Amino acid sequence: MGRLTLKDVAEACGLSRAAVSLVVRDSPRVSEQTKVRVRQVMAEMGYVYDRAAANLRTRRSMAVGLIVTNVRNPYFAELSMAIEQGLQGAGYTLLQGYSYDEPDKQRQLISAMVEHRADGVIILPAAGSSAASLQMLKSSGTPHVLIARQVKGYDADYTGADNVRAGELMGEHIVGLKPRSVAFIGGPMSSTARKDRYRGLAKVLQQAGVAISKQAQHTSESTPSGGEQVMRSLFLENGQRPDVIVTYSDAVAVGVLHALRDSSFRAGRDVAVASFDDVADARYQEPPLTSVATFADEVGGRAAQLLLARIGDPDRPFGSLIVNPELQVRQSTALFQAEVPSDWRR
Amino acid sequence: MGRLTLKDVAEACGLSRAAVSLVVRDSPRVSEQTKVRVRQVMAEMGYVYDRAAANLRTRRSMAVGLIVTNVRNPYFAELSMAIEQGLQGAGYTLLQGYSYDEPDKQRQLISAMVEHRADGVIILPAAGSSAASLQMLKSSGTPHVLIARQVKGYDADYTGADNVRAGELMGEHIVGLKPRSVAFIGGPMSSTARKDRYRGLAKVLQQAGVAISKQAQHTSESTPSGGEQVMRSLFLENGQRPDVIVTYSDAVAVGVLHALRDSSFRAGRDVAVASFDDVADARYQEPPLTSVATFADEVGGRAAQLLLARIGDPDRPFGSLIVNPELQVRQSTALFQAEVPSDWRR
DNA sequence: CTGAAAGCGCTTACAG
DNA sequence: CTGAAAGCGCTTACAG
Secondary structure (H helix, E strand, O other), X not given: OOOOOHHHHHHHHOOOHHHHHHHHOOOOOOOHHHHHHHHHHHXXXXXXXXXXXXXXXXXXXXXXXXXXXXXXXXXXXXXXXXXHHHHHOOOOEXXXXXXXXXXXXXXXXXXXXXXXXOOEEEEOOOOOOXXXXXXXXXXXXXXXXEEOOOOOOOOOEEEEEOHHHHXXXXXXXXXXXXXXXXXXXXXXXXXXXXXXXXXXXXXXXXXXXXXXXXXXXXXXXXXXXHHHHHHHHHHHOOOOOOOEEEEOOHHHHHHHHHHHHHOOOXXXXXXXXXXXXXXXXXXXXXXXXXXXXXXXXXXXXXXXXXXXXXXXXXXXXXXXXXXXXXXXXXXHHHOOOOOOOOOOOO | OOOOOHHHHHHHHOOOHHHHHHHHOOOOOOOHHHHHHHHHHHXXXXXXXXXXXXXXXXXXXXXXXXXXXXOOOHHHHHHHHHHHHHHHOOOOEEEEEEOOOOHHHHHHHHHHHHHOOOOEEEEOOOOOOOOHHHHHHHHOOOOEEEEOOOOOOOOOEEEEEOHHHHHHHHHHHHHHHOOXXXXXXXXXXXXXXXXXXXXXHHHHHHHOOOEEOHHHHOOOOOOHHHHHHXXXXXXXXXXXXXXXXXXXXXXXXXXXXXXXXXXXXXXXXXXXXXXXXXXXXXXXXXXXXXXXXXXXXHHHHHHHHHHHHHHHOOOOOOOEEEEOOEEEOOHHHHOOXXXXXXXXXX
């Protein structure tokens, strides 16, 4: 026996296929009494609605693609879960893929999702994505929204934190620490989020006459080990240090704090460390980490909203939903005292 | 104009629909020359293969469902990524859902995946899943494998770490510390992984004559805040402490270490802390965390293998792939000295 | 509500 | 390789 179809259910109920189809979709054209009876028969028979067949007919899949770089990063994990929550309510199932920040893998994923006829795609673009690499989304007419990072020259719905503002908030906090030098380190070079954070930070510091060290452009993966590496090669080895280290993300900061604990300098006393995102881990660091919150749950929820709106009206003008960042001060900068010896090694 | 179909491509190439269909599936019955030409025309026209339509005909979806509880836990994040990697190679796209350890949400996700005609499902069962709650997978004939946690009375393919052995490894390490008392805390009560870890641990400790405190059954969410709560309520508030605290998972241990840093007792000196999983975070803790590795990447890769084998041969006998755990000793237990004052508060 | 029919875009045999 | 045909399991309009 093959799988049960609507026809089998219809026969068992003594109804037409069309009528049963209406029950499945809860049409008002069928009486409540009939619906109850049909549903009961379905349950007894073990009938399973074949969404794939329905999709072919309706030209929708009730599936939405989500492409993120890496869900080991807690920020992206939170983002993914918030997005799933937002879409689940509207009846969508998530097709999820991980690009590992590799444009090639990303291209494969986009292609797979378009072939699966995803009703929409939410994508956190791999660092260094070109507009061309996203073109398939546009040419296939797939509704989509970008999150967290924008792509130069690519016009689309977008939601993310206001990263320039996040950088400014960081800058304002740092100026209050009266440091002699500040370094900005870690994160992928080609990320727009990184550029924006740096820009906001640099602007405020320059206005206050605070120098940013020339190591400012040293990049890494957005991971603890990335942070560790950049720390070791840049500061601990050459024996110099800034008063304040700002990292691209909390993930990077975790590695930076670890490297500092291996040195004789204490974060929060000899050197201030601060970063961006304020993921749950930030407050569990030693010392607890000052971070500018960029609210993954908010961003994820809004991404889902934007996509649903775009699916509902493919011709609406592109929109952006920008989430306001907030500074969260903790001990990694609270205890900072500017007047300490300037030699790095003891 | 609607979407392009195989018919449009066939007309543009002057071939039959059937021939073009063979090209798409790279059949040897079509000459290389023709394939090249057809593919070029497709690219020029911007044709997108409609997998949904093909699926209806072939009765496969080339999509596999993955249900995990929560991807904020780094162990589950690594697991998810390893599984995606393993399935991607075989041409599958992932339908992912998060159960939040809630059987109801899990049921909805299973139902959605079966309706989408997933070719298979990999599921990390919500704590407290009954055999009945997974029955839909079986009755619909969906190939599936359980990961990380088993479900009592439910026979299926399974892969996970050997949690009893993990507990034993932990026990052997702890016995070497010569503690007077040991507590096992945190994690969801009804998780089989928790029970197995505790069982292995208790067995080895009892054989060595080491007491396990009666707080052994205190449970929590498998999160840092869960660990924090259970620590505060159980130990710090009543002023007593064991020599060794074993937590259900690294996630819980993060909260425990945090609570200890807020107290006057130092982990690794006044009290040993150790846990399970050895996620990447473990070595970035302060102090670095002793943990029994349970290898999410291995488990994920094998889950993918098991599912592919099951899809290939639905009638094969159920199998288990058990991953061997390994103890990773770090400073959270390395510096432990048993001879310290036994009062908890200073 | 019914019932017959067309169609979504593919795949699959089949005779040539 | 072709070409006509059937079919995957639904939905949708239509006349009744």
